[in-house]
Amino acid sequence: MAQAIDRFGRVINYLRISLTDKCNLRCVYCMDEDMVFKPSSALLQDDELMLLVRVFASLGFHKYRLTGGEPTVRQNIVDIVRGIASTPGVHNLSMTTNGILLDRLAKPLAEAGLQRVNISIDTVDPERFHKITRWGKLEDVWRGIAAAEEAGLTPIKLNAVVVRGFNDQDVTELAKLTLDHPWQVRFIEMMPFGDVADFARSAVVTDQEIRDRIAAEYMPLELLYDGRLDGEARLYRFPGAKGEVGFISTVTQPFCASCNRARLTADGVLRLCLLRDREVDLLTPLRSGATEDELRQIILDGIWHKPWGHGLAENVVPLSRVMSQIGG
Numbered sequence: 001m002a003q004a005i006d007r008f009g010r011v012i013n014y015l016r017i018s019l020t021d022k023c024n025l026r027c028v029y030c031m032d033e034d035m036v037f038k039p040s041s042a043l044l045q046d047d048e049l050m051l052l053v054r055v056f057a058s059l060g061f062h063k064y065r066l067t068g069g070e071p072t073v074r075q076n077i078v079d080i081v082r083g084i085a086s087t088p089g090v091h092n093l094s095m096t097t098n099g100i101l102l103d104r105l106a107k108p109l110a111e112a113g114l115q116r117v118n119i120s121i122d123t124v125d126p127e128r129f130h131k132i133t134r135w136g137k138l139e140d141v142w143r144g145i146a147a148a149e150e151a152g153l154t155p156i157k158l159n160a161v162v163v164r165g166f167n168d169q170d171v172t173e174l175a176k177l178t179l180d181h182p183w184q185v186r187f188i189e190m191m192p193f194g195d196v197a198d199f200a201r202s203a204v205v206t207d208q209e210i211r212d213r214i215a216a217e218y219m220p221l222e223l224l225y226d227g228r229l230d231g232e233a234r235l236y237r238f239p240g241a242k243g244e245v246g247f248i249s250t251v252t253q254p255f256c257a258s259c260n261r262a263r264l265t266a267d268g269v270l271r272l273c274l275l276r277d278r279e280v281d282l283l284t285p286l287r288s289g290a291t292e293d294e295l296r297q298i299i300l301d302g303i304w305h306k307p308w309g310h311g312l313a314e315n316v317v318p319l320s321r322v323m324s325q326i327g328g
């Protein structure tokens with residue numbers, strides 16, 4: 001079987017698929033309030049998506065994460081999950097979601113073959129949650145988390161982007177959720193994108209600052225596994241806690257050397273690095289009748305040219321898309 005390898009020798013076998021650019025929230029660090037979404041016809045249709053997944057799986061991509069926008073607002077989401085989960089070669093299927101719709105979707109998604117979810121929750125304070133998401137209700141997320149646990153979409157990982165002036169005062173309470181729950185609470189450093197780049201740069205909170213704050217307000221976290229990365233996260237724990245606290249510090253501590261990912265955007269573009277604008281259009285050849293072999297070759301060529309890493313330190317910021325159009 002052909003394998004997708006880049007010119008630095010990295011084997012790329014993890015595909016993050018953005019199922020839609022649309023969302024039922026408007027997080028301040030992710031998109032403008034009056035965000036304009038693409039018409040559905042410009043997005044990969046279900047059959048086109050399934051074909052591409054088949055092609056990626058035939059190139060050794062075995063790990064998949066569904067994201068968005070908000071993946072649960074995509075029509076036919078349960079059927080899409082079932083289709084991807086049953087594609088030969090797909091071994092690991094998870095989703096990143098804001099959790100709002102999991103109350104009713106967790107069980108059918110689990111039955112369709114979804115294995116795990118990461119749920120975004122930036123604060124445990126309902127008012128601040130409303131402010132950071134512009135209109136979300138925190139109680140919906142708690143219900144979603146409970147439904148995910150009950151459906152067996154575990155281990156549950158909770159993602160929090162820390163934004164100065166919005167939720168930096170919540171990091172200790174978020175971390176303390178791990179005392180009694182077997183969850184991994186992960187603090188994600190805010191990244192600059194397109195229209196929200198200036199905001200992201202001015203309000204970023206580093207992982208060291210978060211750890212210092214947690215130590216001052218409660219107790220220090222203990223580093224786990226000698227600091228080795230678990231995926232993209234460095235893990236810590238409070239002594240005796242049931243869960244773990246992770247830090248994803250893409251900006252200050254890049255993990256590009258071990259990157260094994262590629263991204264498929266909702267409009268059918270292969271994005272080679274989250275934070276670089278270099279992309280390969282798959283939708284146009286797909287709609288002009290390219291064969292699966294031809295698509296395989298386009299993907300292999302694209303992956304070969306995957307950039308080494310991001311250029312944030314040199315002030316190179318991705319401008320062509322915001323996070324919701326890539327999926328994180």
Ligand code: SAM
Pocket residue numbers: 023029030067068069070071096097098118119120159160161188189190191192193200323324327328
């Ligand atoms: N809607 C889903 C959600 O919020 O989980 C999935 C898509 S969202 C784009 C994926 C992840 O990216 C979320 O955890 C979100 O908090 C994070 N994110 C969005 N904008 C970001 C930014 N500028 N920097 C860092 N993380 C960001």
Ligand code: SF4
Pocket residue numbers: 023024025026027030031068069070098120324
């Ligand atoms: Fe929507 Fe997720 Fe972006 Fe928030 S982070 S606006 S939930 S896509």
